Amino acid sequence: MAQKNKPGKIILIVCLSVVGGLVFLYLCLTLTAYLSFRRIKAEERKATDTTASIETVDPTDYSRYGNSDKVAFVINCENEGPYNWGKDYWKHTQYVIHYNGDLEIIRKYSISPETKTVKKLNIMDFEEIRFLVEDYEINESRYDKDYSTTYDGCMWAFYSYDLDGKKTFIYSGYIYGQTELENIEKILDGYGEQRKQDDGSN
Numbered sequence: 020m021a022q023k024n025k026p027g028k029i030i031l032i033v034c035l036s037v038v039g040g041l042v043f044l045y046l047c048l049t050l051t052a053y054l055s056f057r058r059i060k061a062e063e064r065k066a067t068d069t070t071a072s073i074e075t076v077d078p079t080d081y082s083r084y085g086n087s088d089k090v091a092f093v094i095n096c097e098n099e100g101p102y103n104w105g106k107d108y109w110k111h112t113q114y115v116i117h118y119n120g121d122l123e124i125i126r127k128y129s130i131s132p133e134t135k136t137v138k139k140l141n142i143m144d145f146e147e148i149r150f151l152v153e154d155y156e157i158n159e160s161r162y163d164k165d166y167s168t169t170y171d172g173c174m175w176a177f178y179s180y181d182l183d184g185k186k187t188f189i190y191s192g193y194i195y196g197q198t199e200l201e202n203i204e205k206i207l208d209g210y211g212e213q214r215k216q217d218d219g220s221n
Contacts, residue, residue: 078141087118093178100171107131114207144206155199166193
């Protein structure tokens with residue numbers, strides 16, 4: 020009789036093992052989902068706190084960088100055509116950003132003397148440029164940078180510097196389709212020195 024019941028016991032053990040495994044798997048999935056939920060909520064809180072702190076910050080407060088007049092970024096924009104031959108067309112713009120928020124905008128023309136304007140960069144724009152540079156260094160490899168059929172427009176060059184003066188090359192060339200670099204261009208254009216073809220009227 021005991022021998023006849025043995026297969027039944029084995030089946031029972033197998034069933035209990037399967038059920039136990041399923042329960043364990045369910046608990047693991049539930050725990051994973053809970054931890055993921057907590058992580059997402061924590062990130063949302065962090066983002067909200069960061070946004071709130073940025074919204075209340077003094078746009079000219081560069082104390083976190085020691086209000087240093089050292090250079091943070093140098094960004095060059097070179098006119099690659101088409102050129103307004105015979106007229107005083109724009110050739111080159113250099114943006115020099117300092118750790119105290121000073122933004123030097125140096126423009127060169129084919130005939131007129133070089134011009135230099137100094138403005139104050141909003142701290143939020145400064146931080147945005149920093150984040151865009153960091154994101155670009157992560158995402159650069161996913162861009163198709165074959166501009167072999169591009170012959171005009173603006174050729175860009177980006178460099179960053181740390182507070183010790185160490186220079187880091189970021190990128191040089193056309194930036195069409197490279198989101199982070201195009202967004203840096205938009206920020207710089209917002210300071211009233213948009214690169215544009217001059218028609219000789221200046």
